[in-house]
Amino acid sequence: DTAVSQTPKYLVTQMGNDKSIKCEQNLGHDTMYWYKQDSKKFLKIMFSYNNKELIINETVPNRFSPKSPDKAHLNLHINSLELGDSAVYFCASSPQRGPHNEQFFGPGTRLTVL
Amino acid sequence: QQPVQSPQAVILREGEDAVINCSSSKALYSVHWYRQKHGEAPVFLMILLKGGEQKGHDKISASFNEKKQQSSLYLTASQLSYSGTYFCGTGSGGSYIPTFGRGTSLIVHP
Numbered sequence: 001d002t003a004v005s006q007t008p009k010y011l012v013t014q015m016g017n018d019k020s021i022k023c024e025q026n027l028g029h030d031t032m033y034w035y036k037q038d039s040k041k042f043l044k045i046m047f048s049y050n051n052k053e054l055i056i057n058e059t060v061p062n063r064f065s066p067k068s069p070d071k072a073h074l075n076l077h078i079n080s081l082e083l084g085d086s087a088v089y090f091c092a093s094s095p096q097r098g099p100h101n102e103q104f105f106g107p108g109t110r111l112t113v114l
Numbered sequence: 115q116q117p118v119q120s121p122q123a124v125i126l127r128e129g130e131d132a133v134i135n136c137s138s139s140k141a142l143y144s145v146h147w148y149r150q151k152h153g154e155a156p157v158f159l160m161i162l163l164k165g166g167e168q169k170g171h172d173k174i175s176a177s178f179n180e181k182k183q184q185s186s187l188y189l190t191a192s193q194l195s196y197s198g199t200y201f202c203g204t205g206s207g208g209s210y211i212p213t214f215g216r217g218t219s220l221i222v223h224p
Binding site for chain 2: 033040041042043045048055056090094097098099100102103104105106107108
């Protein structure tokens with residue numbers, strides 16, 4: 001009964017490739033997020049969608065493009081991968097937007113760019 | 115503005131207590147606490163929404179001092195299962211989501 005799921009769990013790829021990470025939540029939440037966690041464990045917000053509408057778009061290279069086909073799904077596509085993109089990417093969801101809402105995190109996708 | 119957590123790391127023996135602090139330069143409306151075990155996702159512990167609020171379950175509790183713009187997480191009689199990295203996330207005016215601190219690594223030894 002997974003609440004927030006991500007695929008794949010591991011992704012190893014060459015520099016310059018394009019890859020996608022998928023996220024789904026079955027909690028009925030309105031808001032979803034993508035975070036990047038680097039090797040120093042810093043959790044950095046990248047994007048947030050509320051009911052399929054983009055509400056947060058932090059300073060992230062244009063090579064990263066989120067897509068939310070419906071409010072239960074938020075995918076992340078990355079073009080022209082670079083070494084610095086290596087990190088763990090977490091998807092999360094919360095009942096609504098707003099800093100008073102608990103966030104539920106997916107298991108993470110460990111991306112390694114060679 | 116990212117909240118500041120202290121200490122950066124704590125090493126304890128089972129049964130000892132620990133306090134992790136989280137402070138912000140901005141007025142706070144909410145403070146979240148999460149724990150992340152190695153190789154896993156962060157897991158929500160608790161959220162404090164009002165100044166002066168205190169919460170807890172089991173032997174983990176937290177307080178929120180709105181005036182001082184800070185929160186503290188108290189781990190009492192620590193267990194091996196408490197090991198992990200603890201993150202605070204702070205919510206302030208105009209923000210859609212909490213901003214996370216850099217985490218405090220807690221290691222509990224037998």
